[in-house]
Amino acid sequence: xxxxxxxxxxxxxxxxxxxxxxxxxxxxxxxxxxxxxxxxxxxxxxxxxxxxxxxxxxxxxxxxxxxxxxxxxxxxxxxxxxxxxxxxxxxxxxxxxxxxxxxxxxxxxxxxxxxxxxxxxxxxxxxxxxxxxxxxxxxxxxxxxxxxxxxxxxxxxxxxxxxxxxxxxxxxxxxxxxxxxxxxxxxxxxxxxxxxxxxxxxxxxxxxxxxxxxxxxxxxxxxxxxxxxxxxxxxxxxxxxxxxxxxxxxxxxxxxxxxxxxxxxxxxxxxxxxxxxxxxxxxxxxxxxxxxxxxxxxxxxxxxxxxxxxxxxxxxxxxxxxx
Numbered sequence: 513x514x515x516x517x518x519x520x521x522x523x524x525x526x527x528x529x530x531x532x533x534x535x536x537x538x539x540x541x542x543x544x545x546x547x548x549x550x551x552x553x554x555x556x557x558x559x560x561x562x563x564x565x566x567x568x569x570x571x572x573x574x575x576x577x578x579x580x581x582x583x584x585x586x587x588x589x590x591x592x593x594x595x596x597x598x599x600x601x602x603x604x605x606x607x608x609x610x611x612x613x614x615x616x617x618x619x620x621x622x623x624x625x626x627x628x629x630x631x632x633x634x635x636x637x638x639x640x641x642x643x644x645x646x647x648x649x650x651x652x653x654x655x656x657x658x659x660x661x662x663x664x665x666x667x668x669x670x671x672x673x674x675x676x677x678x679x680x681x682x683x684x685x686x687x688x689x690x691x692x693x694x695x696x697x698x699x700x701x702x703x704x705x706x707x708x709x710x711x712x713x714x715x716x717x718x719x720x721x722x723x724x725x726x727x728x729x730x731x732x733x734x735x736x737x738x739x740x741x742x743x744x745x746x747x748x749x750x751x752x753x754x755x756x757x758x759x760x761x762x763x764x765x766x767x768x769x770x771x772x773x774x775x776x777x778x779x780x781x782x783x784x785x786x787x788x789x790x791x792x793x794x795x796x797x798x799x800x801x802x803x804x805x806x807x808x809x810x811x812x813x814x815x816x817x818x819x820x821x822x823x824x825x826x827x828x829x830x831x832x833x834x835x
Contacts, residue, residue, distance in 0.1 A: 514835065515571045515608030516815040521559025524819040525572055525607065527812055533604065533612035540583030542594055542613050546631035547576030547606035548807070549815075549822050549831045550664075556599025563600045572598050575634045576606030577627040585615035593619045593630060593791055607815060609835040619788045623795035630795055632807035632830040636664035637794040638787055639752055639779050640672045643728055646786075647777050648748045652677035654725035657716065657742070659735045660755055661699065662690025664805045664830050668794070669728045670697040671803035678726075682719045684735060689828060693806055705735060709761070712738035723747065733757035743772040752777040807832050 515530035533541050553572045559565040573596060580590040595617040598605025605611065621630065644650045656673040660666045661683035673681045682701045683694035691702045701719040705712070716724070716738055723744035729736050733756030740749055740762050747770060762774065779787070797803045806829040810818050818831045 513609040514812060515604070516573070516812065516819075516833070517569050518557050518566075518572055519569045521557060521565055521568060524816045524823070525557070526816050527814075530569075530571060530604070530608065533610055535582050536612065538615055539612050540585055540615055540618060541581045542576075542578040542592060542611050542618075543581050544576050544578040544606050544608060544611050544835055546578075546627040546832050546834050547573045548631050548634060549607070549818060549833065550574060550635070553599065553605070554819070554823055566599045567602055570598060570602075571604035571608045571611075573605030573607035573611070574598055574600075575631070576611065577621070577631045578606075578611065580618070581610070583615065583618075586618060586620060591621050593621050593634065593795070595635070595787070607812065607833060609812075616784045619791050621792070621795050623792075623799040625795050625799040628807060628809050628832045628834065629798060629804070631832045632664070632805040633668060633794055633798055633803065635779050636805060637668035637672070637798075637803060638782075638790040639777065640665050640669035640728065641790045641794050642779075642782065642786070643750045643752060643777050644669065644672050644676055644726065647750045647775050648726040648728075650676050650678060650726050653679040655680040655682070655720050655723065655744070657682045657684070657720055657724035657727045657739055658699070659684045659727065659729045659739060660731040660753070661685045661694045661702075662687060663730060663755070665730045665752065666728070667693065667697055667805045668803055670694060670699050671797065672794070674698045675797050675802050680721065682716070682724070684716070697804065709734050709737045713741045717742045726750070729753075731756040732760050734760070736760040737762065740772070740774070741766055743770055745770045747772045748775060749773070750775045750777050805830055809834060
């Protein structure tokens with residue numbers, strides 16, 4: 513079969529011939545129809561992450577969409593979203609024509625959303641949904657502040673907040689394109705991510721009407737510092753990433769006086785059932801056009817260039833490859 517084969521950690525994978533996955537107990541063979549390149553793929557493939565140096569050659573791709581070919585868990589022909597541990601543990605991932613997937617990591621999907629759209633959403637949308645529902649416990653009418661709204665998690669969070677009944681959604685983005693996209697996704701106000709924490713705090717307070725009940729934070733750094741200062745009484749800031757740095761500054765007086773909460777989130781803590789429940793909910797709302805992530809579709813043959821673009825920060829949308 514053709515696959516994106518990584519031969520040297522730190523390099524880009526190349527489209528090449530690779531052995532087909534063999535049937536095994538507790539695993540299914542999936543014919544892949546769409547698979548995204550996500551930051552976790554590149555982190556695991558770097559050879560310098562906390563996962564350790566991956567055994568090569570291997571096929572990256574920690575998630576994807578496809579159709580079951582061989583399985584004891586689901587009927588052949590079942591449409592699925594799937595996850596893999598490619599790069600984090602021995603084995604191949606979804607950037608290929610076929611993929612071996614643990615049965616527990618298959619999610620049957622019946623929502624009428626295109627495969628490439630579902631692949632673009634994937635775990636980013638799962639994270640946004642779970643942050644708002646399980647961690648922040650968003651209540652109808654509350655104000656949601658989405659940091660890093662230009663990224664996949666942020667885009668999904670805007671739509672999810674709307675679906676879940678937020679009264680006001682404020683997005684924080686860097687680029688003009690991201691700001692326009694946030695408006696199109698349903699943000700009531702968009703704040704440029706620029707300036708120091710003091711200046712940003714003022715702009716966030718204005719956009720949020722004084723207070724934010726929930727902050728979705730995949731960036732941390734200065735943005736999180738500013739957002740923490742506009743938390744409402746009982747407000748919740750949920751961090752799920754550090755795209756802007758690993759350190760933020762918080763005021764004890766502000767947090768205590770407002771009985772605010774700083775919470776952490778990772779998809780790695782989800783059970784397969786929790787992940788499946790979130791993915792199912794997201795896919796149904798995506799089919800209705802209410803949750804989306806901007807994406808660019810490329811053939812698997814162009815994986816090297818796509819991988820390099822993303823690593824260099826030159827991709828303006830999620831890159832989804834189709835075999």
